[in-house]
Amino acid sequence: MSKIYSLIPILSLGVLWVFLSSSEQGDGPAVAYTSADIADFYAFRGAQADKTVFVVTLQSPLSVGTVSQEARFDPDVMIEFNIDNDGDFKEDLVIQAIPRDSIMYFFGPSAVIAETQGVSSEINVNDLMGSVPISDLEETFIEQLDSISLFAGPRRDPFFFDQERFSLIQSGTVAPEGFNAGTDALDAFAQTNVLTVAITLPTELLGVAPSHALNDYGDFNLPNAYNVWVSTKRKY
Amino acid sequence: MAALNLRFWRFLPFFALLVIACEDADDFNNVIEQVSCTDGIQNGDETGIDCGGSCPQCIDGLDFSGVYVQQDIAGRPAINSVFSSNGPLQDAFNRAAVSMRSAQDVISGTTNLTFPQVFKENIDTYFVGYVLNEVPVSFQSNVLGFDAPGFAEFLATTDALQLASEGPTTYRNADLWFTGRQLTDDVMDTTLLLLFGGPEGNRFDGVNGPMLISDGVDQGNRIFLTDFPYLEAPLTQ
Numbered sequence: 001m002s003k004i005y006s007l008i009p010i011l012s013l014g015v016l017w018v019f020l021s022s023s024e025q026g027d028g029p030a031v032a033y034t035s036a037d038i039a040d041f042y043a044f045r046g047a048q049a050d051k052t053v054f055v056v057t058l059q060s061p062l063s064v065g066t067v068s069q070e071a072r073f074d075p076d077v078m079i080e081f082n083i084d085n086d087g088d089f090k091e092d093l094v095i096q097a098i099p100r101d102s103i104m105y106f107f108g109p110s111a112v113i114a115e116t117q118g119v120s121s122e123i124n125v126n127d128l129m130g131s132v133p134i135s136d137l138e139e140t141f142i143e144q145l146d147s148i149s150l151f152a153g154p155r156r157d158p159f160f161f162d163q164e165r166f167s168l169i170q171s172g173t174v175a176p177e178g179f180n181a182g183t184d185a186l187d188a189f190a191q192t193n194v195l196t197v198a199i200t201l202p203t204e205l206l207g208v209a210p211s212h213a214l215n216d217y218g219d220f221n222l223p224n225a226y227n228v229w230v231s232t233k234r235k236y
Numbered sequence: 237m238a239a240l241n242l243r244f245w246r247f248l249p250f251f252a253l254l255v256i257a258c259e260d261a262d263d264f265n266n267v268i269e270q271v272s273c274t275d276g277i278q279n280g281d282e283t284g285i286d287c288g289g290s291c292p293q294c295i296d297g298l299d300f301s302g303v304y305v306q307q308d309i310a311g312r313p314a315i316n317s318v319f320s321s322n323g324p325l326q327d328a329f330n331r332a333a334v335s336m337r338s339a340q341d342v343i344s345g346t347t348n349l350t351f352p353q354v355f356k357e358n359i360d361t362y363f364v365g366y367v368l369n370e371v372p373v374s375f376q377s378n379v380l381g382f383d384a385p386g387f388a389e390f391l392a393t394t395d396a397l398q399l400a401s402e403g404p405t406t407y408r409n410a411d412l413w414f415t416g417r418q419l420t421d422d423v424m425d426t427t428l429l430l431l432f433g434g435p436e437g438n439r440f441d442g443v444n445g446p447m448l449i450s451d452g453v454d455q456g457n458r459i460f461l462t463d464f465p466y467l468e469a470p471l472t473q
Binding site: 027028029030031034036037038039040041042043044045046047052053055056064065068077078080082084088089090098100105117118119120121122123125128137140142149151153154155156158159160161162165166169170172175176177178179180181182184185186187190191192193196198200203206208209212213214217218220222223224225226227228229230231232233234235236 | 301303304306309311314317326327331334335362366380381382397399413415416418419440448455463464465471
């Protein structure tokens, strides 16, 4: 009996740990479950071959129902797509998105000078690209400019992963066993939503791509490639 | 009185032409004066100063001022959550610029600790408790030819999506690596392959030891759109 009781705090901690690490990026208690929490980042060639698409997902996981209904972008959090086009992993161009009332405003692509590269930014208000009403669970709004498309709002989470089993492997709890297969493998995000921001723009606006970063590490002969990442930045 | 009215209506078309001519002349002058969307005055079809109409949309009255400081960051998928071993390290990773990941001063409270070292240590930890042919094993060079320190260095210092300017997009498809990331890419299987798969990619494949190179799930019943915004509509029930 006393043995069982003594296990309760440990088991509780275990449950808490699994819970806290159940967001897909699951990467950082300071930002977890806040409006600045990035879940995933996608960058791909669009339906038109000369276009590039950027997608960021945020605030995962949003369970279906009230939580999804009430999820909002934070007016103090700016979302920044960063493009390095000279291979030094410092941003040369940025595209910024930030909400005001029920509209998402987009700025850029803006050139970034060396003095302003890094973790602090101001919004490039002179480079307004356009804006789009923020979509909700019922209505989808897309802003279609000449060669650019803009979107912001909740969508089904595109990310799939057996997060729970991975957490057990990561913590060493189930060694020497591995992942499950078939119906025992469970996608933790199959029934959840996320807040998303998406943009399509002509690839030529990103400049000329440098040599692929992996080519420095071996004979891979990969095509020239930009280095791109997304960040969230909070107003202070 | 009736005669006077008749005379007035007879001349009305001429008055009208005169008015139209004057307005045309004024408009003509305005067009000459409107030089750009950056002249600092509201003119032409602008609805505010240098905005609206054929100029960029007006954002007057909205406050976009201030300094915004990095809270979170994402390049390749799940790198921080898989390769940083605890909360403080993950926070430090999220707040560091990509180009600073190998610097020694981005992890507060430590000295001489860098993210390549953090990642290397974590890679080793994943193999604790695993055996192949009844022998404890450690990381073996992966399909890209990286040993553990090299893999850690690559992941920590080049953490961005490499996005090819031409050709197909894939996180990994056979010999094509890192040309971007599509919604359908099974990126976690790629990460697991590089971590556990060894030089041939078949280490820990469920036959040669337990299954560690795939989590066993795919996109399931998600249906992505063929055009913008590509993402599936939100679930409502």
